[in-house]
Structure formats: C-alpha cells, structure tokens
Amino acid sequence: MRLAWIAVAIVAVGCSSAPKQANWEGEAAAHAVYATQIPLYPGAKVESIMGSDTYGDEPGSHGEGMAWWFEVTATQAELEAWYMQKLAGAEKQTEDDGSVTLTVTPDGAEPGERMGVILSENELRVFERTKGGKHRG
Numbered sequence: 001m002r003l004a005w006i007a008v009a010i011v012a013v014g015c016s017s018a019p020k021q022a023n024w025e026g027e028a029a030a031h032a033v034y035a036t037q038i039p040l041y042p043g044a045k046v047e048s049i050m051g052s053d054t055y056g057d058e059p060g061s062h063g064e065g066m067a068w069w070f071e072v073t074a075t076q077a078e079l080e081a082w083y084m085q086k087l088a089g090a091e092k093q094t095e096d097d098g099s100v101t102l103t104v105t106p107d108g109a110e111p112g113e114r115m116g117v118i119l120s121e122n123e124l125r126v127f128e129r130t131k132g133g134k135h136r137g
Contacts, residue, residue: 019043031066033135034106034115035128039086041079044070044124051135062132070124079119090116
C-alpha cells in the first residue's frame with residue numbers, strides 16, 4: 001500500500017511541474033475587448049501594445065484594432081504546436097516572412113470581429129479587430 005502512495009505522489013509532482021500559461025494582467029488586459037480569451041504561452045512577457053483605427057467609404061465601416069507583442073522563450077514550432085491545441089479550429093495562414101497566423105472568432109463577437117496570434121521565433125503577437133467604438137481611450 002505504501003508503494004501505491006509513493007507512486008501517486010510522484011505522478012502528482014510530475015504533473016504540477018508543467019509550466020502554467022501566463023496571465024493577462026495590468027495594462028495589457030485593460031486594453032483588450034476580446035483578446036483576453038486567448039491563452040498566453042507559459043512565461044510570455046508583454047513588450048509593447050499598439051492600437052489602430054481603420055475607416056472605409058461606407059457608413060459604419062470604422063474598425064479598431066489592438067496588438068500585443070510578447071517575448072517568449074520558445075521556438076516558432078513550439079508556439080505553433082501549443083496554439084494549435086489551445087485554439088482548436090483556428091484558421092491558419094503562413095505569411096511571406098515565415099510567421100504563422102492563427103485566427104478565430106471571439107465569444108460574443110459581432111460579425112466581422114476577429115482575434116488571433118502571430119507566431120515567430122521567440123515572439124508572440126496577439127491581435128484583435130473589432131467594430132469601432134469598443135476600445136477605451
């Protein structure tokens with residue numbers, strides 16, 4: 001019986017040593033409308049945040065975007081494997097520079113709103129595109 005408890009303890013310790021996904025915090029979380037639905041790769045550290053506005057010729061064509069750049073200690077292949085599992089069903093596109101973009105529709109999104117990740121060597125970019133007027137200041 002004692003050996004069984006030792007085996008359970010070893011398995012429990014082994015499982016708990018896997019790195020946990022990073023959390024959306026502070027300013028990075030405050031600027032998101034939907035992006036916090038995207039899990040962050042373990043150890044991801046935000047480097048910069050940038051917003052954008054787009055306007056078209058049609059009424060109601062105003063759109064907003066946000067992007068977050070994260071430093072990660074992972075290869076592009078490791079990031080892609082992790083995100084393919086976490087964002088099951090994502091649309092995948094390989095860009096001209098070799099980076100990989102995975103795009104999904106956020107929960108609660110209006111038609112045309114999207115979010116996703118752009119994966120490259122040691123860098124993770126999270127993005128969201130929303131209708132105009134959803135981002136604060």
